[in-house]
Amino acid sequence: MQLFRHANSIYGGSDVIIGASYDLLLWFAAAGAAFILMHAVFKAVTKTGERASH
Amino acid sequence: MSTPDITRPDPAPTGRVLRHKLIDRIYHWLMALSVLILMATAFLPILGWKFEWLDLHWITGVVLTLAVLFHIIRAVCWQDIWAMFLGGQDLRDITGGGKPGKYTPAQKLYHLGVSLLILAAIGTGLLMLLKIDTPWWRRDPYWFSDTQWGVIYAIHGFGAMALITMVMIHIYFALRPDEWRLTRSMFRGWMTSKEYLDHHDPKRWKAKEDA
Numbered sequence: 001m002q003l004f005r006h007a008n009s010i011y012g013g014s015d016v017i018i019g020a021s022y023d024l025l026l027w028f029a030a031a032g033a034a035f036i037l038m039h040a041v042f043k044a045v046t047k048t049g050e051r052a053s054h
Numbered sequence: 055m056s057t058p059d060i061t062r063p064d065p066a067p068t069g070r071v072l073r074h075k076l077i078d079r080i081y082h083w084l085m086a087l088s089v090l091i092l093m094a095t096a097f098l099p100i101l102g103w104k105f106e107w108l109d110l111h112w113i114t115g116v117v118l119t120l121a122v123l124f125h126i127i128r129a130v131c132w133q134d135i136w137a138m139f140l141g142g143q144d145l146r147d148i149t150g151g152g153k154p155g156k157y158t159p160a161q162k163l164y165h166l167g168v169s170l171l172i173l174a175a176i177g178t179g180l181l182m183l184l185k186i187d188t189p190w191w192r193r194d195p196y197w198f199s200d201t202q203w204g205v206i207y208a209i210h211g212f213g214a215m216a217l218i219t220m221v222m223i224h225i226y227f228a229l230r231p232d233e234w235r236l237t238r239s240m241f242r243g244w245m246t247s248k249e250y251l252d253h254h255d256p257k258r259w260k261a262k263e264d265a
Contacts, residue, residue: 009200016204017201017205017207019204019207019210020211020212020215024211024215025215025218028215028216029218032219032220032221040226
C-alpha cells in the first residue's frame, strides 16, 4: 500500500510527491465501517448485559 | 414575559428546550450538503465516474469556506464557544460518569477532529485555487515548487479521505435510535425537557425553553 502518489518533476526528472495515494480511499472507508461495527456490537452486548442484570 | 425555569429538578416532561437555533441548523445542513458535494466531486471521478467535476468542486469549496468563516465568527461572538472545548470536567465525566453540559466529551472530540480536517482541506483547497482560472483571477501555478504543491495536494487528499471515516461515523450516530433526540434537534431545534434532564447537567447547560 502506498501513502503517496509520485511523478517525475518536469524540471529534472526527479521523483516528487504529487498527492496522497488513492489506495487509501478504501482504507479510510474500511476504518469507518470497522468503527461502526465495533460500536454497534459493543452497544448490543452491553444492552443485553443490562437486560440480563435486571 | 420571563423564561420559565426549566432547570428545576423535576420539570414537566411535556416542555421543550431549545438546542439549536434556526441559523445554526441552516449552517449545519449547508455545511453537510457542501461536504457531501465536495466528497462526491472529489472521489466519484477517482472511482471511475467521469464528469465535469472541477467547477462544482471549487465553487462548493468556496461556499463551505464562507460557511465555516460565518460559523467561527458566530461561535466566537454570539455563542458559548467554550461549550465545545474539551476541559478537565470532561475528563472527570469520562471517568466518573457525570452528565455533560450541552455536548458530551465524545462530541467535542469529534468536533475537534472534523474541524482540523475541514480547516486543512479548506486551507490547502484555497491554495489549489491558484492552479485554476476563475472569474476573479487567472491561474498561476508558479507560487510554489513541485515539492510544495505535492505537500499541499497530499494534505488536501489525506484530509478529504479522513473525512470519509468521519462522515460515516457521524451518519451512523445520527441514525442510531438512542441518539435520535439529537438528530431531531438538528431538524426541529428542540429536545424535550425530560431528554434534557436525563442526558444533560442543567448547571452546565442552562437551556432556554423552545418558543
